[in-house]
Amino acid sequence: MSASLEPLPIEPVLPAVREALAGAGVAVLQAPPGAGKTTRVPLALLDAPWLGDRRIVMLEPRRLAARAAAQRMADSIGGAVGGVVGYRIRRENVTSQATRIEVVTEGVLTRMRQTDPALERAGLVIFDEFHERSIHADLGLALTLQTRAILRPDLRILVMSATLDGGPVAALLGNAPVVTSEGRSWPVPTVYLPPRPGTRVEAAVAGAVRQALAENTGDVLAFLPGAGEIRRAGAMLPDGIAEVIPLHGALPRAAQDRALRPSAPGRRKVVLATSIAETSLTIDGIRVVVDGGWSRVPRYSPRTGMTRLATVRVSHASADQRRGRAGRQGPGVCYRLWSKAEDAAHLARTPPEILEADLAPLALELAAAGVTDPGELSWLDPPPGAALAAARAVLQQLEALDRAGRITPHGQRLARLGFHPRLAHMVVRGHELGSTDACDLAALLSERDVLRRSDTADADLSVRLDLLRGGLERADADAEALRLVRAEARLCRRSWQAESTVSSATPSAGLLLALAYPDRVAQRRPGLSGRYLLRSGQGARLDPQPLASEPYLVAAELDGRMPESRILLALPLARDEIDRHFASDFVDEDVLAWDRAERMVLARRRRRLGSIVLDESVAREPDPVAVTAALIEGVRAEGTGRLPWSQEAHRLRARLGFMHRLDPTWPDVSDEALARDLERWLGPYLAGITRFSQLSDIDLGHTLLGQVPAGQRARLDRWAPSHVQMPTGSRIPVDYSDPAGPALGVRLQELFGQSETPTVGEGRVTLTLHLLSPARRPVQVTRDLAGFWRKTYFEVRKDLKGRYPKHDWPDDPLAAQPSRRLSGRPGGKGGT
Numbered sequence: 001m002s003a004s005l006e007p008l009p010i011e012p013v014l015p016a017v018r019e020a021l022a023g024a025g026v027a028v029l030q031a032p033p034g035a036g037k038t039t040r041v042p043l044a045l046l047d048a049p050w051l052g053d054r055r056i057v058m059l060e061p062r063r064l065a066a067r068a069a070a071q072r073m074a075d076s077i078g079g080a081v082g083g084v085v086g087y088r089i090r091r092e093n094v095t096s097q098a099t100r101i102e103v104v105t106e107g108v109l110t111r112m113r114q115t116d117p118a119l120e121r122a123g124l125v126i127f128d129e130f131h132e133r134s135i136h137a138d139l140g141l142a143l144t145l146q147t148r149a150i151l152r153p154d155l156r157i158l159v160m161s162a163t164l165d166g167g168p169v170a171a172l173l174g175n176a177p178v179v180t181s182e183g184r185s186w187p188v189p190t191v192y193l194p195p196r197p198g199t200r201v202e203a204a205v206a207g208a209v210r211q212a213l214a215e216n217t218g219d220v221l222a223f224l225p226g227a228g229e230i231r232r233a234g235a236m237l238p239d240g241i242a243e244v245i246p247l248h249g250a251l252p253r254a255a256q257d258r259a260l261r262p263s264a265p266g267r268r269k270v271v272l273a274t275s276i277a278e279t280s281l282t283i284d285g286i287r288v289v290v291d292g293g294w295s296r297v298p299r300y301s302p303r304t305g306m307t308r309l310a311t312v313r314v315s316h317a318s319a320d321q322r323r324g325r326a327g328r329q330g331p332g333v334c335y336r337l338w339s340k341a342e343d344a345a346h347l348a349r350t351p352p353e354i355l356e357a358d359l360a361p362l363a364l365e366l367a368a369a370g371v372t373d374p375g376e377l378s379w380l381d382p383p384p385g386a387a388l389a390a391a392r393a394v395l396q397q398l399e400a401l402d403r404a405g406r407i408t409p410h411g412q413r414l415a416r417l418g419f420h421p422r423l424a425h426m427v428v429r430g431h432e433l434g435s436t437d438a439c440d441l442a443a444l445l446s447e448r449d450v451l452r453r454s455d456t457a458d459a460d461l462s463v464r465l466d467l468l469r470g471g472l473e474r475a476d477a478d479a480e481a482l483r484l485v486r487a488e489a490r491l492c493r494r495s496w497q498a499e500s501t502v503s504s505a506t507p508s509a510g511l512l513l514a515l516a517y518p519d520r521v522a523q524r525r526p527g528l529s530g531r532y533l534l535r536s537g538q539g540a541r542l543d544p545q546p547l548a549s550e551p552y553l554v555a556a557e558l559d560g561r562m563p564e565s566r567i568l569l570a571l572p573l574a575r576d577e578i579d580r581h582f583a584s585d586f587v588d589e590d591v592l593a594w595d596r597a598e599r600m601v602l603a604r605r606r607r608r609l610g611s612i613v614l615d616e617s618v619a620r621e622p623d624p625v626a627v628t629a630a631l632i633e634g635v636r637a638e639g640t641g642r643l644p645w646s647q648e649a650h651r652l653r654a655r656l657g658f659m660h661r662l663d664p665t666w667p668d669v670s671d672e673a674l675a676r677d678l679e680r681w682l683g684p685y686l687a688g689i690t691r692f693s694q695l696s697d698i699d700l701g702h703t704l705l706g707q708v709p710a711g712q713r714a715r716l717d718r719w720a721p722s723h724v725q726m727p728t729g730s731r732i733p734v735d736y737s738d739p740a741g742p743a744l745g746v747r748l749q750e751l752f753g754q755s756e757t758p759t760v761g762e763g764r765v766t767l768t769l770h771l772l773s774p775a776r777r778p779v780q781v782t783r784d785l786a787g788f789w790r791k792t793y794f795e796v797r798k799d800l801k802g803r804y805p806k807h808d809w810p811d812d813p814l815a816a817q818p819s820r821r822l823s824g825r826p827g828g829k830g831g832t
Helices: 011-023 037-044 063-076 106-115 135-150 166-172 201-215 227-235 253-260 316-327 360-368 385-397 409-417 421-432 437-446 461-468 479-494 509-516 575-581 624-638 647-662 671-676 692-697 700-705 710-719 785-803
Strands: 026-030 055-060 085-089 092-094 101-105 122-127 156-161 178-180 190-192 219-223 243-247 269-273 286-291 294-301 306-313 333-336 521-524 531-534 539-541 552-558 564-572 587-595 600-609 612-618 723-725 731-735 743-747 768-772 778-782
Touching: 011 026, 011 037, 011 156, 011 178, 026 166, 037 055, 037 063, 037 156, 055 063, 055 106, 055 135, 063 085, 063 101, 063 253, 101 106, 106 135, 106 409, 122 135, 135 156, 135 360, 156 166, 166 178, 201 219, 201 227, 201 269, 201 286, 201 333, 219 316, 227 243, 227 269, 243 253, 286 316, 316 333, 360 385, 360 409, 360 421, 385 421, 409 421, 421 437, 421 509, 437 461, 437 479, 437 509, 461 479, 461 509, 461 564, 509 552, 509 564, 509 575, 521 612, 531 552, 587 624, 600 624, 624 692, 647 700, 647 710, 768 785, 778 785
Parallel strands: 026 156, 026 178, 055 101, 055 122, 085 101, 122 156, 190 333, 219 269, 219 286, 243 269, 286 333, 539 564, 743 768
Antiparallel strands: 085 092, 294 306, 521 531, 521 552, 531 539, 552 564, 587 600, 600 612, 723 731, 731 743, 768 778
């Protein structure tokens, strides 16, 4: 390290870091923002004996941070970037044979390991700003630990962080030494400025910036969630107040570097930044931080299979990082745009990305590394099982993994491209079909939208393709986003120039998109403009626009809401392209369902793509077993009470119900039990029947009796006789409709001379007698016939004598003879 380097707070602990790496080979370094760990530690380790002629590879979470760190280190030793210090980010490699310190973005490390599993050129891997817990950092550390354990025990690993608790990381590294730097504590008091309710964040930030400039000296760094808010906040700051400079990941390099440089003499600057400026960067001249309190993070739902950006409150750890930007080069101040009471509701730390991200890229990287079980690796937080299973299912659909979860040759090709696996698959298959237009789509979908988003934004991706190719101009076009997308598309095309393709038909943009998102092919619901059913079974809607009338779409982006997602980006898809390219996924099936309106089983022959029904016709010879199953479900839906029970079947069912009450081993014939057991008692009699009306051809009583073992049927007649024989010779039916109180309706005259109340259940249950007049009108209900004769008969007799004077109503009914005569006195005229 050059003696001319300005002393930084990290320097007192550098010997301890060297010693830890020389001994244990692993270490954790905790140092506050501004201590100098990013730019000073790698330089201090260059001459370590154990490093030899190998490189130091340092991971940074963002491209801007990687370039800035490399530039500062190169400047501090009087060299140029690409010499002793270089960097490698996606699609940009500024290194040489002389490079000893290689600063890389986190995804680069996993791709380095694909071609060099032992990381032979590296002697030390540094994970900087590990507290951010990006998915690439977690995966990179897990794979690097595996490399050290299996192939390279001499490989050193250093994890550096400003806010992460070092204990768990040290344990993960095998009880690694923890080195702590106290750093320099420049005072940064916090001022809480909660905005008025309903104030948009950009307006609140712009107002706080004006106040900060009036109350303080030095430059201002203000944090906002995204590029849109930055643009709107910048428009609210008047010309001349200061030089207003945006800073976010989509800006060109020159614009980003402009934000990092000192302000011009006699001029102040205001940097409006996303969370890109939270860590690693030192922005010269910053003395004031204005924290809007929000950040934009991806949120993935395994349930919907979609990732959408969510605007969330910053955690305490992120807020502390942001405040630390004001104290890097001297005393400062931090304005927080929330109240101190609200501060307690913020999360302590932002949840690790691995717990909430789309795991398809991680699953592909694991497979490329030969890891089929993530449990083989060491993780601070292992990937969630459900999300990982969903990711592997997507990769199998993209032909990147085989059924055993191993990577295929196609998957290995996807892993080398650097796109999300969906987009990489689209690019590769699109090229095989004779099109490089997939590069345009992949670039559009991997960068920021080229149309500024609004509630009425056009969802048609073909509009964006026309913009990209210069065939269209729009007032809402984002020029900077277009520049980035065009650059990405050119780099993608360059990788295919050496290869030739042969194709009989150039695929449409919609088909290319369907290759990336086969699960998001959508069919318009009949008669509903803008309402769609995705292949996955999820509902989706499209705001009114020409695209909403298309019969088939592919949705590239949805908002993930349930039960119906809003389609944000899509392309039309032709039916003939679905037939040509997805035929292997079609399912031909007979579908039998109960039609409640027609009260019959309808049999349809369907061709499906997932949940989408492409074609439907009448099934000529449906499976009889399936027909019966559908009919049973129809009967269940109608209810067993609506079956065409005959009077005789009703009576038998009531008798069986009475027996079940006496002895629960007898069949339960309640509505609930019959509905539950339709397959058993009714199913065998349904052959050839498709309509509810045809059930009247079945003797339902016979089907119920079939549930009674033959040996028990005689007991049914003894215990629950269908009729009671009266002394007059009449056979009177017993009503068992109330199993707790079976009843007998009998004319009073037929009971003369009888004192015992009739019973069933072999004497166990007394019948409820409904005593009837000669005209069969009820006159009394009793279960005590003898008591009736004693107490009530004479009152009833008065009424009966008045209404039926031709009938004999004896003074002593127990001494009288029972009679079936309808009129006249004994021996007189009348009939039976």
